[in-house]
Amino acid sequence: MGVAYSVGEVDHLYTFFVQWSPDIYTKNNKKHCKPRYLIRKKHQNRYLVVEKDKVAVIDKLLKHPVNHSAKNWEIITVNDAKRRLSLCSSEDSEVEEPQDQEEVEDVPILSNHSKLLDDHHLENLCVNMPARTHGHTWQLVYSTAVNGSSLRTLYRNMADLDCPVLLVIKDMQQKVFGAFSSDPFRVSKYCYGTGETFLFSFSPDFKAYKWSGENSYFVSGHRESLQIGGGGGGFGLWLDADLYHGSSYSCPTFHNVPLSTQQDFIVQDLEVWTIQN
Template sequence: MRASAATLREGGLSPRGRAGAVLAIGRHPAEIRDRRGKEKLTPVFAPVDNDATTVVLEHNVEQTIPSLGPAPSVPMTPNRPAIMTSAAFQTVLNAAPRVFTAAPANLLYSDQTHGRSLATLYRNREGFDATVLCIETELGGVIGAFVTSEWRPHQHRTYYGTGESFVFRAKGKQCTLFPWSGANNSFQLCCNDILAVGGGRPGLGAAIYLTSDLVKGESNQCPTFGSPCLSHTVIDTDRTHGEFAVASIEVWGFRRKTGRLLAV
């Protein structure tokens, strides 16, 4: 598949997503802006070496680019989500800002341990800045999201969060990430009865939507991340909306690392 236009600049390659987000990758400080150029965000990727890696970005784009600066394999209990392979989870960590992943990850919530309760999920996340939500569906495969703001219920259904958020789907070792497209700022929606990641105009909804019992959910074509229905099967490639049954769910938390981060 032919990649979208990319410009070579000092220290790295800057691929441009179809939906308008610009991801600057390089050895020197870079910025991610929305397409209006109004908001500056911490780079999602921080390269460390010159090894090539096949990539994680997708707005219908696949590229091989210089190393995305893998996050260190951090000690966890267990070592990785029980519902994702080590390779797939490491892809998610590599794409997240190092200010979070430089510190150890913590298993905050697992339905196998804590039962299925959105209230328990919210309670267990307290004190952690960023989280990775991992959902195994009954059709197999995993969908999920990385977000940088706490899951804190709001009385009013108001979106919040940052453009460092992204959603993903994984099958075995393969993991495809969908970063912020710049289309809107609908990153996280957190209420007592629902949890959602991404949103959009009528006909295009949340990339991930869960209700309080955490038994069923839905995924929609989502303009926030330029993502398709994450839970579709190989046969239903054109589907823009899909409901799914939750087989298992985990939430991993990260505390923001303070001080200077050094490349290794």
């Protein structure tokens, strides 16, 4: 694992390495005329990641600094640097991540306030959503708090959409669950959608139910109801025309368990989000 050095000025840091290895960092050496290290700036600090086998040498030099600016230098681990200054989250980052560091997906940005989703919810959802949705801002296209409870209004608000949508529901038992649909909800004679569609629940822990491959009953929109998943004794998620009564049963499409606290539930809040063009 590498080690990060926090310094006041990068020029002082360069001077330090010239003193340390003049045979490498000299103007006459065209191959290495400047440090071969990647530097990141964050909150007015700079970081240099070096290999672990250099720590002992640098630590010795720091105890006998070349100049007074060395007092501003500090040896810290990369993980500590991340905890202090969110080193690896800056968009302007120029540091290469350690090879054993897991990549973190971009958390979706919501253009409106959500009553149902927080950052933890979004992080879990992002991991399961297709790559084509990453990096986009999500806008609220329908909300019972804003638009009332009407499936017809929900369809009307999506009439001009041609992109994935995220349906989020909270029932009267405060359980949050929903569905990601590859296609916007609409009235159709036949089922629509693709294998990107999945069901999810946040209570007690996040769980995503992906397409099982058994059938293609992804979404079926009717004037009197919205159905997601099927092929068995019930739908994975079902909502009535008033978006007030709903149900969730295990279904072959997703091999899910019931998403709600009870198989038949009452909607407290409902939101639908879509990618902002």
